[in-house]
Amino acid sequence: MNEMNEPPVGGPQDDGPQRDQPQEQPQPHDVGSVGEEAVKLFGALADLARQHAGDAGGTFSGLAGQAAAMAHEVNEHLATDSPECTYCPVCRVVHVVRETSPEVKAHLMVAASSLMQAAAGLMETLPPPTGTGASARGPAVERIDLDEADDAGDESDHNDPGANP
Incomplete structure (x- = not known):
């Protein structure tokens, strides 16, 4: 048999490390x-x-x-535990972030990411602005000059023999 087809050294029942023994997990960077x-x-x-x-x-x-x-x-x-830091909101936030467990930080990051994705989805559904409104559709009210209409009506009344002055 060549080396590629030979069974493992421990025999066919050898599955590597025993399942009852804890395996060493690679430690994440601090x-x-x-x-x-x-x-x-x-x-x-x-x-x-x-x-x-x-x-x-x-x-x-x-x-x-x-x-x-x-x-x-x-x-x-920041957040040096000096007396000023007990009242400073920036120092208080930094202190809380430093004291928070990594699991909570990870959960907050996931929640913030979800919030940003929701905001992006909401922005995508908004209709685009159409300009200033009236300029895109034209004027909302038609301007009618009444002085010209009265002048035109007066001339027609003068020319009409049946009209009363």
Whole structure:
């Protein structure tokens, strides 16, 4: 028998790891705060810009590096548990986001995505604007000049021998 047709080493009943034994799952990358994730994103974008754009990549990577540093600095100064942060609504929101479990964050992201999809669907069903309205359909009221009609009627009355003056 060649190597391709030979049964596995453990025999035909060997299905690999036992089902009773827990299998090791790959651990997901640790997710940091918003600022840390922004720093990672800007760093990856800077590396990508350096690889693909040459000289222009240096400019973009410098901008991305500055933006990453700024995001990191902002993150360090938000929700620091100082007395001012107990009243600041921005700090309160940042604190709640930091303390929220990943499952809740994932659920909120799904809900926000569904809300955006619903809004996009609603926008698609709205009829497009037709312009200013009156200009597209013409004037809604026809203007009739009464002075000209009276002048024309007076002339016809003068010419009619049966009309009373």
